[in-house]
Amino acid sequence: GANVATVPQGKTLKDYQEVYNDIAAKIEENLDYDGGAGFYGQLVRLAWHSSGTYDKNTKTGGSYYGTMIFYPEASDGANNGLANGRDFLYEFAVKYPWISRGDLWTLGGVVAVQESGGPKIPWRPGRVDSYEKKDIPENGNLPDASQDGKYVRNYFKRLGFGDREIVALLGAHCLGKCHPENSGYDGPWGPSFNMFTNDFFVRLLGSWHVRQWDGEKQYEDDETNSFMMLPTDIALKEESYFLKYVKLYAADQDLFFADFSKAFATLLELGIEYPRGTKPFLFKTVEEQE
Ligand code: DDH
Known part of the structure; x- marks a missing residue:
């Protein structure tokens, strides 16, 4: 029923x-x-x-x-x-x-x-x-972080979300951390991991390299080597259908907040x-x- x-x-x-x-x-x-x-x-x-x-x-x-x-x-x-x-x-x-x-x-x-x-x-x-x-x-x-943008798009289709909503939802990675004992990934996405902001998008647009370590393949920032991105996060930069929204949200926190609110409530x-x-x-x- x-x-x-x-x-x-x-x-x-x-x-x-x-x-x-x-x-x-x-x-x-x-x-x-x-x-x-x-x-x-x-x-x-x-x-x-x-x-x-x-x-x-x-x-x-x-x-x-x-x-x-x-x-x-x-x-x-x-x-x-x-x-x-x-x-x-x-x-x-x-x-x-x-x-x-x-x-x-x-x-x-x-x-x-x-x-x-x-x-x-x-x-x-x-x-x-x-x-x-x-x-x-x-x-x-639940999604697999080792995958690419096509996977992410297809994954969220099953939930009924489109490209813009997907990018908005992923902005939640401004909060919290990855824990090797949970997922095999390590660290926070940025320095303000206890504040909800559009920082995830701002940082994603910076430059990233693959981290040299024993764990799962993840990225670290060129500037400080202390923050992380998952392969599925970097995928938002690699596909033009996602990248345009990453840029929008990096430039306009109010717009990110409005879109996140709708998509998260849904x-x-x-x-x-x-x-x-x-x-x-x-x-x-x-x-x-x-
Ligand atoms: Fe996420 N996420 N997430 N995520 N997520 C992890 C942590 C957190 C993926 C993988 C991981 C969303 C989408 C995706 C949060 C919110 C959201 C971790 C690390 C992995 C791995 C867990 C650990 O080690 O403890 C992948 C893949 C996707 C994807 O969809 C492609 C979405 C949609 C949200 C949301 O809330 C709307 C948050 C917050 C965390 C931090 C957790 C913590 O303990 O801190």
Whole structure:
């Protein structure tokens, strides 16, 4: 059947803003996590990987059922390390037993984007937990970083995204880091890995060389040899159909924010049907409430 959003009885924006505020406060208490990255990147990636299993052809996967704690999804190599984010949020599943896993994990991503200085992300609740085998996606639905631009284009087609949305979404690599123990890749994409900015695009347009090391093939910047790009990131420069948007976003952070907001909100809702007229919530940042 269709995955229709079902909001717990009586819950309103106020209830979800309360969860938002608790997540934001805990992020603030853990700013030193992961060498100063904090939990921003981790939570954005958790939201994305719980949504990115979607397949528009079979109408399977996506964030609705909150299945990442179950085998085989939990064991997908692409999800290595994301137990950190799920464990971080778990206390709020206990404190707010009415919130579903899918809602909590996607809300965590919204908090992380907004609190790290990014755009407002319109968000709608109503994902419903499943414990059924049939609702757990197979592994292999998340992208492989060793690939080229054609692969990236084709990958995101399965989710329903076009070139402009793909480039906008990849701007999330301004946050967080790669961890050899998770993915075989190493390091942050830039120096401001706890701030949501258009820095990923600015840096990508700089010059990069293949890093000489024992790990997976990745790139490092000519200027400082301290930041990284994945092969799939460099691919955005290699294909003219991506490069034009990289240039647009590098030159115009407001445009990047507007496009990212739309594409990320869409990503988090893939595979979910909303009753007609369901208006998204726009959460206030902690700063706006002070
Ligand atoms: Fe990513 N990403 N990502 N990514 N991603 C990694 C980390 C982070 C790919 C590969 C990797 C998106 C798309 C792609 C974030 C957000 C987003 C890591 C390192 C790899 C590898 C993980 C680790 O070692 O811990 C590939 C390939 C793609 C692709 O689509 C071609 C998208 C769409 C997003 C998004 O959020 C919209 C974030 C944030 C991180 C940092 C995680 C952390 O722990 O910090």
